[in-house]
Amino acid sequence: MSPGDSSSGNSSSEERRARLERLTDLALRELPPPRAPATLEPRVLAEIERRAALGGSAVGVGSWPAAARALLAAGCALCVPLVWLLLPQLDGRLAHALSVPDVAHLLDSVTGTGRMFVGLVQLAARVVYLIPKDWLFGGLILTSAAYAAPLALGYLLLAPRSKVHSV
Numbered sequence: 001m002s003p004g005d006s007s008s009g010n011s012s013s014e015e016r017r018a019r020l021e022r023l024t025d026l027a028l029r030e031l032p033p034p035r036a037p038a039t040l041e042p043r044v045l046a047e048i049e050r051r052a053a054l055g056g057s058a059v060g061v062g063s064w065p066a067a068a069r070a071l072l073a074a075g076c077a078l079c080v081p082l083v084w085l086l087l088p089q090l091d092g093r094l095a096h097a098l099s100v101p102d103v104a105h106l107l108d109s110v111t112g113t114g115r116m117f118v119g120l121v122q123l124a125a126r127v128v129y130l131i132p133k134d135w136l137f138g139g140l141i142l143t144s145a146a147y148a149a150p151l152a153l154g155y156l157l158l159a160p161r162s163k164v165h166s167v
Contacts, residue, residue: 060155084137087128095125 061069
C-alpha cells in the first residue's frame with residue numbers, strides 16, 4: 001500500500017465497520033426483551049379499578065368541591081377588572097420611569113444594547129397607549145376564550161362517560 005493509494009485503506013476500514021455492525025447486531029438480538037417490574041401490573045390494575053369506582057365525575061375541575069370551584073371562578077372574574085384598572089397606571093409608571101434622567105442616563109451607559117432596550121420599551125409603551133381600551137379588553141376576552149375553548153373541548157371529548165346498559 002503506497003501513501004497516495006487510499007482505496008485499499010478505505011475498503012479494510014469499511015470491512016471492519018461492517019463486521020463491527022454485524023457483531024453488535026448479533027449481541028443485541030441475543031439480549032432478552034426488557035421486562036416491566038413485577039409490581040407494575042397490579043398497581044396499574046388497582047388504579048384502573050379505583051378510577052372506575054369513582055365514576056366519570058371525578059375528573060378535572062368538575063370533581064372539585066363547590067367552594068373551591070366558586071373560589072376559582074371568583075379569582076378569574078377578579079383578574080379582568082384588575083387588568084382593566086392597572087393597565088393605565090402601568091403605562092404611566094413605565095413612561096415616567098423612562099423619562100427620569102438618572103434612569104435614562106444609566107440605560108444609555110450600557111452601550112448600544114441599553115439604547116436599543118430603551119427604544120423598544122418606549123415604542124411598546126407608545127403602541128399600547130395608542131390601542132383603544134375597548135380593543136385591549138376585547139383582545140383579553142378573545143385570548144381567554146381561545147385559551148378556554150380547547151380545554152373545554154378536550155374535557156368534553158376525553159372525560160369518561162358513564163355507560164348505560166340496555167337490556
